[in-house]
C-alpha cells in the first residue's frame with residue numbers, strides 16, 4: 001500500500017491530477033471521521049474534509065517524504081478543523097445536531113441491524129452523549145483524544161502530526177481522558 | 188477521589204500501554220485494596236470503551252468527485268501526456284503517419300521564421316499580427332514564431348505557434364483559439380491536423 005501511495009504522490013507532483021483521486025479514495029473516511037469528531041456536524045465535516053484534500057493537493061510539493069503521508073494529511077485536517085472550531089460560536093453545533101437528520105439516519109441504521117427500538121434509542125442517546133462530551137473538550141485535548149481513539153493512532157504518530165513532544169501528547173491525553181470521565185464515567 | 192497523583196498517573200500509563208511491569212503490579216495490588224482508586228480506574232476504562240466504540244460515519248458518495256471537481260486545473264501538457272499513454276495505439280498510429288510524411292522534429296527546430304496565414308485586413312508590426320478593431324477576418328489564422336493581437340473579429344480558428352495571443356475586450360474569435368508553445372503542443376497540433384485531414388478525405 002505504501003509503495004502504491006508513494007507512486008501516486010509522485011504522479012501528482014508531476015501534475016497528474018487523476019492520480020490524486022486514488023489518494024482521496026484511500027484516506028477520505030479517516031479524514032472525514034477526524035473532521036466530524038472535531039466539529040460535531042456532518043455537513044461541516046464534509047466541507048472541512050474536502051478543503052483538507054484540496055489544500056493537500058495544492059501544497060503537495062511541500063510534503064516531505066520522510067514523514068508518513070497519512071500524518072501529513074492528518075496535520076492539514078487537524079489544523080483546518082481547529083481553525084473552523086475557533087471561528088464557530090460555541091454550542092451552536094449541539095442544537096444543529098439534535099434537530100438535524102443525522103440522528104434519524106443513525107436511528108434507522110441501528111434499527112436495520114436488528115436491535116429493538118428501545119436498544120437503538122438507548123445507544124443513540126449514548127452516542128450523542130459521547131459526541132457531546134468530546135465537543136466539550138478544549139481544543140488541545142479534543143485533538144489528541146480524537147487522533148488517539150477515533151483513528152487509533154500511536155503516541156509517536158500523534159506527536160509527529162501535532163509537532164509536539166511525546167510527553168506533551170501524553171499529558172494532554174491524560175487530561176482529556178479525565179475530562180471525559182467526568183461526563184461519561186458515571187454512566 | 189483516588190488517593191494519590193502517582194496512582195492516577197500509573198492508570199493513564201496503563202491505558203496508554205506505556206507502563207513498567209513493576210509499576211503495573213503495584214497498581215494492580217493497590218486497586219485491589221483501595222475502593223476509591225478502583226472506582227476511578229473503572230470509570231476511566233469505561234470512558235475509553237465509550238469513546239472507542241462511538242459509531243463511524245462515512246462521507247457522501249460523491250465526495251471524491253466533489254474534491255476532484257474543485258482542484259485547480261492541471262497543466263495542459265500533463266493532460267495530453269496522459270491522453271497519449273492511455274491511447275497507445277492511436278498515438279503510435281498518428282505518430283507513425285506524421286513521422287513518415289514529414290520530419291516533424293526538424294520542422295519544429297528549424298522553422299524559426301515568422302510567418303502567418305495571408306488573410307484580408309491583417310496588419311503586421313514587428314512580428315505581431317493585428318486584427319484591427321472593427322474589421323472582420325473570414326477564415327482561420329495561423330501565426331508562427333510571432334504574436335497575434337485580436338482587436339476585431341475572426342470568423343474561424345486562431346492558432347499561434349511559438350508565440351502568444353492577446354485578445355482585446357472588444358476582440359472576438361468564433362472558432363477555437365490556441366497557443367502552441369511546446370513540443371508536445373506541436374505534436375498534438377499536428378496529430379489533430381492529420382486526423383482532421385484523414386477524416387475529411389474519408390467523408391468525401
Ligand SMILES: [Zn+2]
Nearest residue numbers: 189190221224
Ligand atoms: Zn487508592
